[in-house]
Amino acid sequence: MKNILILFGHPALRRSTINAALREAVETLDGVTVHDLYASYPDFLIDVSHEQQLCERHDIIIFQHPFYWYSTPAIIKEWFDLVLEHGWAYGSTGNALHGKITFQALTAGGSQENYGPDGLNLFTIRELTAPFRATANLCGMDWLPPFAVLGIHQGLPDQARVRHAEAYRQTLIALRDNRIDLDQARAGEWLNQDLNGIINEV
Ligand SMILES: Cc1cc2nc3c(=O)[nH]c(=O)nc-3n(C[C@H](O)[C@H](O)[C@H](O)COP(=O)(O)O)c2cc1C
Structure with a gap:
């Protein structure tokens, strides 16, 4: 079983519609630690040695956040x-x-x-997250494409929210239990594009 660390960055959690739901779906799972960066460091004074020790104790590190200006909220940077x-x-x-x-x-x-290329944002999500991928590569990490929930501004019906939260939960359980086909996962645009195609059943 692998240990999972979620570095959670949302500056206004009480107004969140989707990140709060995703987080709630996974935070009580065995082997999963959620570390809320804005709650831990409201003044941005990050305890570097504590963060490094947390990373060392986990096998999988997820950065969970809303997409802000094609990037992350400031605390993750x-x-x-x-x-x-x-x-x-x-x-x-x-x-x-x-x-x-x-x-x-x-x-x-x-x-x-x-x-x-034909849309308002010009680039795909996978392209826009290239700096994160390059950083992971420089650090010798095993990068996977993002678990992405798009289109929140179009409105998110309760059913869709529940479906995304369940998909996140299943993804984390499968990663924790070594049931993800990592080669297949790496090739996709997003991790949750075709979960059935990357999760091996028990
Ligand atoms: C400061 C700011 C910047 C944002 N930048 C983007 C962006 O670049 N692209 C995008 O699709 N949405 C952008 N959004 C919309 C957020 O991504 C969206 O509201 C969020 O993912 C919803 O998640 P939540 O309900 O958990 O807050 C931005 C929102 C804010 C407040």
Whole structure:
């Protein structure tokens, strides 16, 4: 069984419609730790050594956040800037994260049609998350495409919210229990594009 760390970054959780639901669906799972960065560091004074120890204790590191300006809320950028130190995360002796699986669980206001060369946002979600992928690569991590929930601005019916939350839960359980076909998962646009195609049944 693998241990999963969710680094959760939402600056206004009480107004969240989807991230709160995704989080609630997984936070009581065995082997899953949710670490709320805005709640832990309201002044942005990130405890680097605590964060590094948390990462070292987990096999899978997920950054869960709403998509803000084609990127992450500010605290996740701050986390990268401070925690991914030379000699720890990268560099000739920086191997603390080597081999750990990582991906983003992100939600976006824009719809799938708008994420592509002909859409308002010009690029696909996979393309827009390239800096995260390059960072993971530099740190020797095993990158997977994001678990993505798009189109939140079109309205999110309760049924859809429940369906996405359940898909997130099933994804995390399968990752924890080594039941994901990682090659298939890496090839997809998003992790949850075709969950049946990447999750091996028991
Ligand atoms: C500051 C800010 C920036 C945002 N930037 C984007 C963006 O670049 N692309 C997008 O699709 N949605 C963007 N949104 C919409 C959020 O992604 C969307 O409201 C969020 O995913 C909904 O999740 P929640 O209900 O958990 O807050 C932005 C929202 C805010 C407040």
